[in-house]
Amino acid sequence: MEKSASLLELMKTRRSIRRFKTETVPKEYIDMILEAARWAPSAGNRQPWRFIIVKEANVRRKIGEIYQKIRKAELDRVQKDTPYYKALSERIKADFYKGIFTAAPCSIVVCANKAESFRERTYVLDCAVAIQNMLLMAHSLGLGSTYINFDRPEHQQELKQLKSLLEVPDDIAIQAVLPLGYSDEKPTPPPRKDSHEIVFYEKYRQPKH
Secondary structure (H helix, E strand, O other): OHHHHHHHHHHHHOOEOOOEOOOOOOHHHHHHHHHHHHOOOOHHHOOOEEEEEEOOHHHHHHHHHHHHHHHHHHHHHOOOOOHHHHHHHHHHHOOHHHHHHHHOOEEEEEEEEHHHOHHHOOHHHHHHHHHHHHHHHHHHOOOEEOOEEOOOHHHHHHHHHHHHHHOOOOOEEEEEEEEEEOEOOOOOOOOOOOHHHHOOOOOOOOOOO
8 A cells, every 4th residue: 555655646746847947857867767658558569659858958949949839829729808818828928838848958759650559549548658657757756847749730830840850750740748857846736626527437427326
């Protein structure tokens, strides 16, 4: 029970970190995070994931610029008279999304080889499981990170720019980028739905008797 309690506590205390200190991440920590990803389960044990470690400041800046453009384009899809629109607008004006990648001293780009996944359709879930392993390992090492989705078909132009920047082949799909570093913020715990809202027994929407 002690191990399971520690694991649950690790899961509960992990936060999505978007502000980072400039302190360098030790290589052995990055290696441990990648090893955690390597041992993630995948359908048929196909292991379709690929990882690119990005430390060069100029490349991280360009990734940030691409992400900033993606978020700016999404502003057109948000209802203007909402708190979310206001918050998103303010972050865009402040170059917040670009700053995530310029501040974090390292980023891990998660890619998928679709052809290697089970029946060429499980790569998204496979990579998601690997990402969860990476986020938990990073947290256990005292590092911060977050899962930033780059599987965005509606932003083909920006995705092409990112693939060109990282020399990712056409048959490889970028799934996410994980900025990695020592946290420079302390986010409050996000709300969670009560178990009775999400857990059913035997049939959908059937509560526990």
